[in-house]
Amino acid sequence: MEKCKNEHSQSNQDIIEFIRGLYKTEGFIPLHEPRLAGNEKKYLLECIDSTFVSSVGKFVDQFESMIFDFTGARHAIATVNGTAALHVALKLVGVDAGDEVITQPLSFIATCNAISYCNAKPIFVDVDVDSMGMSPKSLRNFLSANTRQNLGVCVNIATGKKIAAVVPMHTFGLPCRIEEIEEICKEFNIPLVEDAAESLGSYVNGRHTGTFGRIGALSFNGNKTITTGGGGMIITNDPSLARRAKHITTTAKLPHPYEFIHDEVGYNYRLPNINAALGCAQMESLLSILRGKRELASEYENYFLEKNINFAEEIDGSHSNYWLNAIILEGRMQRDSFLKDLNDAGVMCRPIWRLMNNLKMFSNCQKADLSNAEWLEDRVVNIPSSSRIP
Structure with a gap:
């Protein structure tokens, strides 16, 4: 267990350094900030x-x-x-x-x-x-x-x-x-x-x-x-x-x-x-913003493929704006470790939303089998996704 934690911690440090390299900053990296570079x-x-x-x-x-x-x-x-x-x-x-x-x-x-x-x-x-x-x-x-x-x-x-x-x-x-x-x-x-x-x-x-x-x-x-x-x-x-x-x-x-x-x-x-x-x-500026976001997503995809981490991609027949990039980790333990390490380092990340049926306002609502949603809730993390345009 301790070896697994250490491996995750080292992997998370590598990811922090990679993301800082993408955004070329040692300062705080927000999850998504607007690009106000035009009129x-x-x-x-x-x-x-x-x-x-x-x-x-x-x-x-x-x-x-x-x-x-x-x-x-x-x-x-x-x-x-x-x-x-x-x-x-x-x-x-x-x-x-x-x-x-x-x-x-x-x-x-x-x-x-x-x-x-x-x-x-x-x-x-x-x-x-x-x-x-x-x-x-x-x-x-x-x-x-x-x-x-x-x-x-x-x-x-x-x-x-x-x-x-x-x-x-x-x-x-x-x-x-x-x-x-x-x-x-x-x-x-x-x-x-x-x-x-x-x-x-x-x-x-x-x-x-x-x-x-x-x-x-x-x-x-x-x-x-x-x-x-x-x-x-x-x-x-x-x-x-x-x-x-x-x-x-x-x-x-x-x-x-x-x-x-x-x-x-x-x-x-x-x-x-x-x-x-x-x-x-x-x-x-929308087309430039979208180009920047797809370029960023491509760099993430290639990086996480080498680390054997699942990067959320568009499905066949679709073209995504890649508004928020997401990775799918092994489980809640790895997810929580990832979130703590990156946020502690000033690289903002967040888990996917709590399932709506688990919120008190909607807990008595009718539902189908939600196995996929429950599986994703334990594993999905959003990573910095701001478009990198001048």
């Missing part, structure tokens, strides 16, 4: 000078246009953050109080929070080990064994509740098997809502993540591939969903020169112009 200051000053710093202004429209041009979606609606985008996306496909939504347990808390904001309840199916995203096999098995069709609506036999949506998440920017999931959702008459918060710049067979379902959600938090400080985006090819998304994210206010008339309960979820200004500048 960010220029556009922010322009926004300030215009006095249009809230949710009205040219940069909001421009940022939306840049996103739908890049992703290939027909419509994009900017929101204050990715959670707000996902919340509204769920509302738009008809998720109501008392409904159930199938998702994956291996995800950031925002996925389940957005479901909860609708007063709906998550159901957890397993993930695939290679993609770390929702497993089509687990999804199909659950639906086949536990649901029935009632006048074109998928109903949970055990609870009598409507299965109102399926929400897969593209973990760390690694696309899941979204095409298979899309087909299953069509077969069982369930709307597909993509949590693409982490996958701007990720594709499956040439098609951008977030565009496979009826609607998708992106995030531009400070640690994402590009950032608006805080911010999100709803993307869809459905013009009616897009119109309604813009309406309810702007407090459901009817157009009028001066009267305040609202026709339903809405949300104050529109992205401020000052944040969108930052996003426009970031979009101008």
Whole structure:
């Protein structure tokens, strides 16, 4: 046991030195920091000078246009953050109080929070080990064994509740098997809502993540591939969903020169112009950022292959943005040793999220066999992933 610990400690020291060499610094290395190397200051000053710093202004429209041009979606609606985008996306496909939504347990808390904001309840199916995203096999098995069709609506036999949506998440920017999931959702008459918060710049067979379902959600938090400080985006090819998304994210206010008339309960979820200004500048640098991230991932992949450590790669047919690089260690003991050694040395690393079904808020939710998610929870570590561009 002591020999094993010493071997791990030496291996961890080698990894620390390798990562410091990649980033050419002896100082603190964050997990992921934004790259603000373009027109960010220029556009922010322009926004300030215009006095249009809230949710009205040219940069909001421009940022939306840049996103739908890049992703290939027909419509994009900017929101204050990715959670707000996902919340509204769920509302738009008809998720109501008392409904159930199938998702994956291996995800950031925002996925389940957005479901909860609708007063709906998550159901957890397993993930695939290679993609770390929702497993089509687990999804199909659950639906086949536990649901029935009632006048074109998928109903949970055990609870009598409507299965109102399926929400897969593209973990760390690694696309899941979204095409298979899309087909299953069509077969069982369930709307597909993509949590693409982490996958701007990720594709499956040439098609951008977030565009496979009826609607998708992106995030531009400070640690994402590009950032608006805080911010999100709803993307869809459905013009009616897009119109309604813009309406309810702007407090459901009817157009009028001066009267305040609202026709339903809405949300104050529109992205401020000052944040969108930052996003426009970031979009101008996106291709360079993505190139830098793939180069970094390639160097990690080659290094960890020599050390016989599994580096999380994109699956066949997919193209990842490699937002957060991840390695898969032997077990929880090696994982914990790795995390302590690297963080103590000022090289920020973190474990994958606690499984959602193990959090007290969601501990009583229905679940499938989650063996893959449980296996990954014990082993996956994120390592520094900032794009190395000037």
